[in-house]
Amino acid sequence: MLLSFLIIMYIGIFKILDFLYQIFFSEKNKKKFERVILVIAIASFLIHLAIIYLVDFGIISLNEPSELLKNPIAAIYTPFSFILVYEVYLLVYYLPKSITTYINKQYEIISLIIIRRLFKDLSTLSLSSDWFKIKHDLQFTYDLIASVLLFFLIYQFYTISKKKFRIDTHDEVQTESISRFIKIKKILAISLMPVLFFVALYSFITWLASYFNLGVSTNVSFKNINNIFFEQFFTILIIADVILLLFSFFHTNEFHKVIRNSSFIISTILIRISFSVSGLLNTLLIVSSIVFGLFMLIIHNKFEEYIGSEKKDLRL
Secondary structure: OHHHHHHHHHHHHHHHHHHHHHHHHOHHHHHHHHHHHHHHHHHHHHHHHHHHHHHHOOOOOOOOOOHHHOOHHHHHHHHHHHHHHHHHHHHHHHOOOOHHHHHHHHHHHHHHHHHHHHHHHHOOOOOOOOHHHOHHHHHHHHHHHHHHHHHHHHHHHHHHHOOOOOOOOOOHHHHHHHHHHHHHHHHHHHHHHHHHHHHHHHHHHHHHHHHOOOOOOOOOOOOOHHHOOHHHHHHHHHHHHHHHHHHHHHHOOOHHHHHHHHHHHHHHHHHHHHOOOOHHHHHHHHHHHHHHHHHHHHHHHHHHHHHHHHHHHHHO
């Protein structure tokens, strides 16, 4: 009787999980969310632009207007923020499907954060002969160079991660292990959705409260507007990556895969640390995190080639 009850509970739980997975990550709902974000991004750009001109013409009076309200170029910052929200969704969407695509999305997000920062810094540039002595202009230069490097590195990561080397296996135990690991990744993805939603909502409300001096006490720092939500987001990703690494041991204990998955955690940690510093060090940490992840993936693929050729030789 107890065994039957446990079986029914087990089946019921997985039916609920499959239902939630379809709600959050079906192709149909993904396209709906994409359209909603696009509409919000366009509307937010027009609203931000309108507020800038209202402040400029003195229709809206602010004691100390934000840097984002002083130049029309800064209005591009807002729609980019919503594009980043969609990228966060895509990261969770691809988590159950592919670890390398999931990691690549992390790299895309930090690259878009830098691009968004460029739009913000463009509105405050000081065009003078003292370019390399002005802090904001120097940061703009670092970010400009970094954005090109990151675009190239992400392209390399994407192309290398798509290569297939291993020989197909018909081992039932291995197939069952892969299926179980995919289920674990689906559960993790479903769990991440409400967590990220509430963290984003909390960050936004707390930022609004601190900006308008509403007297809300918080431990979250808003000195750098670029860090809002994403500082906490990458902390959550580190936890998610560690959980993935631990559960991956049930799927495989191959040395090169363990090293690859561990290196991805280190890469995420480097990105997270970059939020706590500024200037050249911030840019160097971001670039080095992706360089590190890329090189570890290249070495991992070399292992895959070698193991594949070894198995082929044994069959001959």
